Amino acid sequence: MIETANYVVDTLSQRQRGIYYTPPLAAQAMAAWVVRSNTDRVMEPCFGSGVFLAAIKQVADARQFDLVQTHGVELMEAAHDMALATDLIDARHAILGDFLGIEPFPVDAVIGNPPYVRLRSLPKDQLKRALSAAHDAMGVAMDTSGSVWMAFVLHAARFLSLDGRMALVLPYEFTHVRYARALWSFLGDHFGNLRVARVKERLFPDIMQEAIVLFADHYGGTT
DSSP: OEEOSSOEEOHHHHHHHTOOOOOHHHHHHHHHHHOOSTTOEEEESSOTTSHHHHHHHHHHHHTTOTTOEEEEEESOHHHHHHHHHTTSSOGGGEEESOGGGSOOOOEEEEEEOOOOOBGGGSOHHHHHHHHHHHHHHHSSOOOTTSBHHHHHHHHHHTTEEEEEEEEEEEEGGGGTOGGGHHHHHHHHHHEEEEEEEEOSSOSOTTSSOOEEEEEEEEETOOO
């Protein structure tokens, strides 16, 4: 079970939706890398507890970037409403729904922690959106043995403007599983710089899931 100041996620929903919230320290480090100018438009594809929204706000305030524009998408209504109620995001830029079904619009950066759920465990409508989003990005079908986080990465890249960047928390399996090979090819063909940070300390103490952070920079280049 996940309990925040404003809502609770029961254990069953947590597992079904692959919800594991990122610690503030990690979110702040990622936001510090992502936010670079006063005119940045930043997307959080599944903002959940709002830890990344808060981190973006903290970094922007510290750097006196008062024009940074934060966009966010969230599937859970309680989490969406909480972010609005606590002024973590402007209502004009907060979308309630499935990120994989959102038509891409230009942003300078994407930051977040996509859900860790196997495709075969998704409801049929979400599975269809995940496969469609992955295909639209890569031009080939995604392996159905994979996980929805891969579709999130691919769809997120379609939002980036030229020279944009992404900082995403991903499962360690990203570095070695067969189904992720197509994603590595996509990243190499679309980003000028890729960096993977392996975290020795568990980001999620309540699950046996080791995580890494992907930093993908200079969208439109190759490496």
